[in-house]
Amino acid sequence: MDALRQIVQTEGVWRPIRGVNVLAVGAGPAHALYFACYEKIKFSLSDAIHPGTNSHFANGVAGCMATVLHDAIMNPAEVVKQRIQMFNSPYRGVLDCVGSLLRREGPAAFYRSYTTQLTMNVPFQALHFMTYEYLQELLNPHRQ
Secondary structure (H helix, E strand, C coil): CHHHHHHHHHHCCCHHHCCHHHHHHHHHHHHHHHHHHHHHHHHHHHHHHCCCCCCHHHHHHHHHHHHHHHHHHHHHHHHHHHHHHCCCCCCCCHHHHHHHHHHHCCHHHHHCCHHHHHHHHHHHHHHHHHHHHHHHHHHCCCCC
16 A cells, blocks of 8 residues: 555556556457357367266366466556556556567567466466356256
């Protein structure tokens, strides 16, 4: 809270939400890819493992694979957002930040935290979709 107060006092009330626009731009395609891949992989694996039935293993694997693709789009957006929001940020906006990162650190800068993000998100999403699909079977077996 002290850091937030200092940022707002020094740089204005809008500083903590700068860069949110880059997340909004990335979220649409990332989520579309996420759910399209999840459904495709889930049905393909389920049919290969147990034709005509739902496979909890397939749900978990599909959640993992969809997360890998989703985070590949969202990670660069998150990097830019964080760099713009940091205290005393030297960047004037999204394009300035992207250009500076490319010039100074190269494209790898956008994916430096990708493995960390996957380490957190992949197990969570695997359990999430396994639980979600199991509860769907239990509470709404006809998917109505």
